[in-house]
Amino acid sequence: MSITSDLIRGHTETIIMANLYNKDSYGYEINKAIQEASDGQYELKEATLYGAFRRLEDNGYIVSYWGDQTTGARRRYYHITDQGKIYFETSCKEWENAKKLIDKLIGIGGKGNE
Amino acid sequence: MSITSDLIRGHTETIIMANLYNKDSYGYEINKAIQEASDGQYELKEATLYGAFRRLEDNGYIVSYWGDQTTGARRRYYHITDQGKIYFETSCKEWENAKKLIDKLIGIGGKGNE
DNA sequence: AATATATACCTTGACAGGCGAGGTATCTAC
């Protein structure tokens, strides 16, 4: 875990939504996917993850249902709504914008541009 | 103000440090510089700004002194320390790393890469 | 039979950063 969560804060929901865009998934699986994609650099803490699900569902961006596992632990699956897709796409644009802005603001007086 | 502060959270200190890297400055001036650089998209709230100064000074990354204005409102100037320069440079590297990671995580299942 | 590990979910309480709202003081322009 080498990324401080303050740098990811604000992207948690977007990252989750990315995992739900093309297929339904569940908490444990999403978190594993994030860990793998980041080569172990980052993982969501469970309390953070489930808190985010709660917010996303309250806002109508996802809906949930119980999987019909006949064996193993039960899974709560999440499905992205149309509103959720729009929210994700908007978030992506905001990220592109924020990225440029932060780059610029950090470059303001940075090393070697006196 | 079109950038939500959650996307900037975690970068506040780095942005301030960028403004202090090459010259001493003071709160009001730094905030104006940020507003201009972002074309009005972003500004630090005063409570946020002064809170960050406090943390940075407590951690030894900056030192402060009163300017000797003979006219106008008094200014508290901040000066970056050697430790502060290292902190800034480290933060920049972390940002480069986080940027790549977030790009990857948001791209996981995003639109059109089934 | 007991223990450990992996899967899978959930909640509570504390903490830290950001911010709204309030305050003080100086100077300029109308």
Added chain:
DNA sequence: GTAGATACCTCGCCTGTCAAGGTATATATT
């Protein structure tokens, strides 16, 4: 005399994160 710009500061709330705790099922080990 009062409005606006400059310039600083603080209190208390809100929100997202996290450590720590809990529940339950299945498999592998001892």
